[in-house]
Amino acid sequence: MPEPSIWIVDDEAAIRFVLATALRDAGWRVDAFADATSALAAFDAAANPPDLLFTDVRMPGDDGLVLLDRLKQRRPELPVVVMSAYTDIASTAGAFRAGAHEFLSKPFDLDDAVALAARVLGPSMPPASTPDELPVTGEALLGHAPAMRELFRAIGRLAQAPLSVLVTGETGTGKELVARALHRESPRAHRPFVALNTAAIPAELLESELFGHEAGAFTGAQRRHVGRFEQADGGTLFLDEIGDMPAALQTRLLRVLQQGEFFRVGGRELVRVDVRVVAATHQDLEARVASGQFRADLLHRLDVVRLRLPPLRERREDIPLLAAHFLAQAATRLGARAKRFDRDALDRLAAHDWPGNVRELENVCWRLAALAPGERIARADVDAALGTVEPTRVVDWEQALADWARAALERGDAQLHDTARERLDRVLLDVALERTGGRRGEAAALLGLGRNTLTRKLGPGRVRRPRDAN
């Protein structure tokens, strides 16, 4: 069977490059095109058409929606993922009606794109293609803020002992890099480092992803699949977004951690493994335990040692160092000339709040490497790259939230974070569903969520009429 092939159509060289690299690393054949016309010409001439196509929306010449339409006329069953900037989402909601398979809002996380491709092309990818089994050398964890120095010391100490570690911190703060560093510095370094993002994989596939399955274990399981635990034997298993793990699987994971052995899904043979688990979460797991969403005994098992990564806004002194690093890295990988930041530009970067933390900074630097016209990056370039993401009304909203939080703390409300998240999700979902007349796929696209995530958030009994009282 030939390996599945993926095509990327995007006018932005940086996006083509990073997406193609990530998908190739994951084991797929990838071809990339800079515009719709050349992609369509290649499609018509191709002996082996793609099995999946990613397209940008806004491109010079025919846009991605025109391309989508033309492709659908030729091959209606071709899955097409439409990628678009956050600000274009409203105009892109129609993409689903036009037959798009999925929607990826830019800037996106490469892991999400790879997971999405894995969903479309099937979970039993060729075994050699495990996206996370990358070489773990040369991934520098940079920083000289006191909290980071303390963290490096802790990593050095902890790497030697096979203790479970829980890494906490907001999204994009570098939790996975910490896990990789723990592995790299450990006696397990010559064995695999395997990562699994619990939140990126649909709940129904998670069990077989973790523990593997035998051929015929369920519909669609044609071949035996070796799970991540087995892949990581002798090495380190990194479980990202552990807080999102479904309850039944938490129970199973706990048992495996206690006993070091398990059955594959549909299997009778007991599999023994020696795996060091590093788990990560951006959530408050104690609060999830208190509200019954996370098992206390599993938390204790994972949380033998805890490492906390501060958000980037709490270590602003590291911003210039990180920015220079990402800019140089992007230039090398783009084959472009190195650029430098003006003082003002660095000040602007240092003043930003970075809700997406280091990942957001990395994305902005890639954008600057690819787009800023001169060799010196000025403040205005940074303004443009940061976009107009902080309209003034957001401030009012945050103010209201702060008032609410103060009042709730005053009342002694114990589960503030969960309540807030739930209300936030509910408001966003209701507004989006209201706008799309209840069509979930489009509502998901409007919110920049995957359809699966939306369905999970809606859950049973969560489908409410738009204007129900609270």
Ligand SMILES: Nc1ncnc2c1ncn2[C@@H]1O[C@H](COP(=O)(O)OP(=O)(O)OP(=O)(O)O)[C@@H](O)[C@H]1O
């Ligand atoms: N201190 C650092 N030095 C260099 N690069 C970093 C650092 N911290 C994070 N990065 C880079 O930022 C990006 C995000 O890091 P990472 O994936 O480890 O974050 P995360 O906390 O695991 O995110 P999430 O919770 O969303 O999974 C990666 O590309 C990583 O290489």
